[in-house]
Amino acid sequence: xxxxxxxxxxxxxxxxxxxxxxxxxxxxxxxxxxxxxxxxxxxxxxxxxxxxxxxxxxxxxxxxxxxxxxxxxxxxxxxxxxxxxxxxxxxxxxxxxxxxxxxxxxxxxxxxxxxxxxxxxxxxxxxxxxxxxxxxxxxxxxxx
Amino acid sequence: xxxxxxxxxxxxxxxxxxxxxxxxxxxxxxxxxxxxxxxxxxxxxxxxxxxxxxxxxxxxxxxxxxxxxxxxxxxxxxxxxxxxxxxxxxxxxxxxxxxxxxxxxxxxxxxxxxxxxxxxxxxxxxxxxxxxxxxxxxxxxxxxxxxxxxxxxxxxxxxxxxxxxxxxxxxxxxxxxxxxxxxxxxxxxxxx
Numbered sequence: 001x002x003x004x005x006x007x008x009x010x011x012x013x014x015x016x017x018x019x020x021x022x023x024x025x026x027x028x029x030x031x032x033x034x035x036x037x038x039x040x041x042x043x044x045x046x047x048x049x050x051x052x053x054x055x056x057x058x059x060x061x062x063x064x065x066x067x068x069x070x071x072x073x074x075x076x077x078x079x080x081x082x083x084x085x086x087x088x089x090x091x092x093x094x095x096x097x098x099x100x101x102x103x104x105x106x107x108x109x110x111x112x113x114x115x116x117x118x119x120x121x122x123x124x125x126x127x128x129x130x131x132x133x134x135x136x137x138x139x140x141x142x143x144x
Numbered sequence: 145x146x147x148x149x150x151x152x153x154x155x156x157x158x159x160x161x162x163x164x165x166x167x168x169x170x171x172x173x174x175x176x177x178x179x180x181x182x183x184x185x186x187x188x189x190x191x192x193x194x195x196x197x198x199x200x201x202x203x204x205x206x207x208x209x210x211x212x213x214x215x216x217x218x219x220x221x222x223x224x225x226x227x228x229x230x231x232x233x234x235x236x237x238x239x240x241x242x243x244x245x246x247x248x249x250x251x252x253x254x255x256x257x258x259x260x261x262x263x264x265x266x267x268x269x270x271x272x273x274x275x276x277x278x279x280x281x282x283x284x285x286x287x288x289x290x291x292x293x294x295x296x297x298x299x300x301x302x303x304x305x306x307x308x309x310x311x312x313x314x315x316x317x318x319x320x321x322x323x324x325x326x327x328x329x330x331x332x333x334x335x336x
Contacts, residue, residue: 038211039208039215039218039254039255039258039259040208040251040254040258043208043209043211043255044209044210044211044294045211046212046215070293072292074212076213078319079299081283081301082301082303082318083299083300083301084213084299084300085287085297085298085299085300086212086213086297087287087297088289088291088294104212104216105216105319105320108212110211110212110294111211112293112294113293
């Protein structure tokens, strides 16, 4: 009888331990987001935000998607002699208990051929795909 | 007693005037003539740099598909115009495309108008544009982007150039120079 009780107890304990492993891992959120609308019809916009990871494990942003544009992760780079360029970025790693800033002159989400008309105050849906955390859907406010 | 007081005031004023002004931008030493180009504005009209009405010309190079850098520079042009107030009438802001393939005159006009109606977008033949870039030391290169819907991007110098009323290339500013600094230099030059 005692062996059975012990067995059940251990099973319960192990199950609980297995369940609680979900509380560790990456915990991602998008803060202070905004979108600069394109200056021309069918032009390119840019989305900026802070990608915050409150979890105790790192994660990687793999891709972004939007119904209103072809969304890609890009980065502005300053080269020699004040030459600026832009390049697509494959993935962005967000450290545990850390954040990565997408800002002007640096990382940004390029919204290619953003469907208009859009005005300041409208929101643009964006789905971020993470390696571990999976999908994160956000609505980004547009600014002129 | 009155003379004394006035005397001091005059002396202080003279001393203040004698202090040489320190430009915020990078100066071109000596007399560097600004290359006089004729390019095409968004209405298809020719624009010749030396034939302009305004005393000062500020030149920026960029392209309309650029979502991050160029909008910041053009927004700054708007800020400079605000900061200058009435003096803005003496300045012309020129946005010269490095991407004539995609930047039609209409698109250029739409683009600059979003930032400020007083910014003039300029384009031309590839040869005319290349000659102007070379003369000002502006680099531009097409960068094909594989697997990107953007097709290609342009690497380009992000400096801003100032040409004065005597057709001289006087100053240049790095990307991100505060609008107030540029406005200050312009105000000084307009007083000369």
